Amino acid sequence: MRVIYNEQMADLANLLGEMAGLAGQAMERATQSLLQADLALAEQVIGEQDRISVMIAEAEERAFALLALQAPVAGDLRQVVSAIQIVGDVNRMGALALHVAKVTRRRHPAHALPESVNGYFAEMGRIAVSMGAAAKEVLETRDPERAAQLNQDDEAMDDLHRHLFTLLMDRDWQYGVAPAVDVTLLGRYYERFADHAVEIGRRVIFLVTGVLPTDEDLETS
Template identity: 70%
Template sequence: MRTAYQEQLHSLNVILGEMCDLAGSAMSRATQSLLQADLAIAEDVISENERMNDLTGRAEEQAFGLLALQAPVAGDLRGVVSALQIVADVDRMGALALHVAKVARRRHPAKALPEEVAGYFAEMGRLAVQLAENAREALDTQDPASAIRLEEDDDAMDDLHRHLFTVLMDRDWKHGVAAAVDITLLGRYYERFADHAVLIGRRVVFQATGKTPEQLNA
């Protein structure tokens, strides 16, 4: 029975890893559409979100099947519950990439980003993709150390997000309220994307050890 459970949980984690890849790819292309005002790429990101919805449904179905058919307890139950939480996190990452693409589409043919902040978002996009890749690696390896390291990249994202506000609050800002609102929302989308990747890392730690990162480091 336990062998069957482990095989099914591994299969579930494979789907979660695929979802991480999809979220990272979506954010990469959404960022490209944002920086280049590329409507075709934005439309691709939006239309391909259905793939994330399909994977979310498959992952949830498989997790609930594990609960119903395997009746896991203790550590096994911990693995399934954590997996269900990860499903929600990765699904949200995909939704945040979708939001970025929709901003690019809404502002087309103009660019949504003034040149003063384009570099910030290029770097935030790079970090977001890296976080998605590292979340995938943590899921694959179930290594608590690599899962905890996700927080380091999140710190870099938080720094960029804070610096954005120094640009927006500058008295020489000349791009108006609409651009400031877009930039505020976009910065939040990238920050939340990173936060969900960190949560995946924390859940992997709990899956693997039964402890939080704080408990491990105590």
């Protein structure tokens, strides 16, 4: 029974890692579609969301089956509960990439972004994609030190988001209300994508050590 349980947990961890990788890839394509006003890329992201949704449902089913059939306790229970919570984070990451693609589609053939903020979103997209790949790595390796490093990338994302907000509040903003709304929403999508990647890192640390780190713990690690 123990061997079977370990194999099932390993399979679930691999599935979660694959899903995180797909979320990162979706955000990469969504960012390209946003910067280039590429409708085909946006439609690709939107169309592939069904694949992620199927995997989400499969991961949830496997996790709940482990709870029901294996009746885990102590550290084993911690692993299963963490996995269920990670499913939710990965699901949100995929949904946020989908939101970015939908903004591109809604504004097409126009660009959703004023040219002056393209550089901000190119960098936010780069960080988000990197964090998606790191989340995948962390889920597969269960390396708590690498998991803690996700918080550093999130700080860079937060800095960009704050700076972007100052541009919107500047009296010299000349692009009108609709672009301001799009930039505000899009900035939030990238920020939240990074937040969920950090949360995955926290869950992995908890899974390995039994201690859920606070924000202060991650900042000093």
